[in-house]
Amino acid sequence: MTTTVAAYAAPSAKAPLERTTIERRAVGEFDVLIDIKFAGICHSDIHQAREGWGEAIFPMVPGHEIAGVVEQVGPGVTKFKVGDRVGVGCMVDSCRECENCLAGQEQHCVRGNVGTYNAVGRDGEPTYGGYSQKVVVDQAFTVKIPDGLSLDVAAPLLCAGITTYAPLKRWGAAPGKKVAVIGLGGLGHMAVKIAHALGAEVTVLSQSLRKKDDGLKLGADHYYATSDAQTFKDLAGTFDVVLSTVSAPLDFGAYLSLLRTGGALVNVGAPEEPIALNLFSLIGGDKILAGSMIGGIAETQEMLDFCAEHGLGAEIELIEASQVNEAYERVLNSDVRYRFVIDAATI
Numbered sequence: 001m002t003t004t005v006a007a008y009a010a011p012s013a014k015a016p017l018e019r020t021t022i023e024r025r026a027v028g029e030f031d032v033l034i035d036i037k038f039a040g041i042c043h044s045d046i047h048q049a050r051e052g053w054g055e056a057i058f059p060m061v062p063g064h065e066i067a068g069v070v071e072q073v074g075p076g077v078t079k080f081k082v083g084d085r086v087g088v089g090c091m092v093d094s095c096r097e098c099e100n101c102l103a104g105q106e107q108h109c110v111r112g113n114v115g116t117y118n119a120v121g122r123d124g125e126p127t128y129g130g131y132s133q134k135v136v137v138d139q140a141f142t143v144k145i146p147d148g149l150s151l152d153v154a155a156p157l158l159c160a161g162i163t164t165y166a167p168l169k170r171w172g173a174a175p176g177k178k179v180a181v182i183g184l185g186g187l188g189h190m191a192v193k194i195a196h197a198l199g200a201e202v203t204v205l206s207q208s209l210r211k212k213d214d215g216l217k218l219g220a221d222h223y224y225a226t227s228d229a230q231t232f233k234d235l236a237g238t239f240d241v242v243l244s245t246v247s248a249p250l251d252f253g254a255y256l257s258l259l260r261t262g263g264a265l266v267n268v269g270a271p272e273e274p275i276a277l278n279l280f281s282l283i284g285g286d287k288i289l290a291g292s293m294i295g296g297i298a299e300t301q302e303m304l305d306f307c308a309e310h311g312l313g314a315e316i317e318l319i320e321a322s323q324v325n326e327a328y329e330r331v332l333n334s335d336v337r338y339r340f341v342i343d344a345a346t347i
């Protein structure tokens with residue numbers, strides 16, 4: 001039996017989100033029914049709801065930073081029981097058979113992972129995200145939120161946390177390493193916290209010094225304005241890793257010049273436009289330009305455990321669901337410190 005739940009949906013591209021109802025599938029053998037408590041607002045929700053990344057599926061219920069409590073479990077569920085605190089991130093399924101799935105890299109499933117929303121599930125039905133009261137998800141794509149983390153500040157970790165944790169670990173953020181984070185937004189502020197907790201020396205590269213006090217409080221050791229050309233002179237050849245978290249096209253050549261020999265510029269931002277790059281900026285100094293997309297389910301669990309151990313939640317502004325359209329405008333204006341989270345009780 002399906003469950004009818006209230007949700008906030010975009011009825012068409014660029015239309016404001018409005019309250020509606022959706023059907024959640026019957027709880028299958030390996031499914032958990034999650035009573036959603038909080039849902040983070042990610043910049044990619046806006047890209048997709050407005051078709052900035054291409055054709056999308058409507059109506060769309062965005063939201064891939066979900067934290068809640070298990071309300072019901074299917075008969076085959078072994079990982080969770082009723083009452084467990086759980087999270088769901090950017091994907092809810094994959095083929096589970098390909099080499100990437102078997103390697104715990106479900107996000108890179110060769111048949112394509114199933115997005116938490118704006119996707120079609122393996123049952124042929126569209127998926128709907130976290131701006132809703134409840135969701136049904138296979139246990140294999142559900143993670144446990146450790147007791148040490150409040151659900152509201154844990155929700156954004158399901159995208160912003162794993163998106164920054166995975167590349168920081170992969171590219172070696174650790175004691176003795178210098179890491180720069182471009183942009184102090186939803187992703188950037190988590191990158192600063194996580195890189196600091198991993199033991200790296202952390203520098204924020206932001207357009208202005210407007211958020212400098214915050215950046216230092218979050219764990220940055222240094223803070224520079226990229227609008228000041230002197231920054232690029234002072235920091236030339238400094239960093240082992242530069243992580244770009246911004247969703248606007250940047251002068252990547254300028255940022256590559258900040259790397260040490262063999263250093264990596266890792267991009268997790270997803271601007272809608274292509275960038276131009278003079279490849280000489282990669283050749284000199286054996287530089288690496290890399291990308292990274294979220295992380296697998298096991299690594300997402302590892303990230304949550306790491307964040308709980310280090311007391312790292314997101315900095316959030318809790319809003320009522322009816323404020324979602326206003327929140328979108330504020331995200332687009334970089335006017336949020338640092339993640340909006342919808343209180344699902346208000347949906």
Ligand SMILES: [Zn+2]
Nearest residue numbers: 042044159160
């Ligand atoms: Zn996201």
Ligand SMILES: [Zn+2]
Nearest residue numbers: 095098101109
């Ligand atoms: Zn696969």
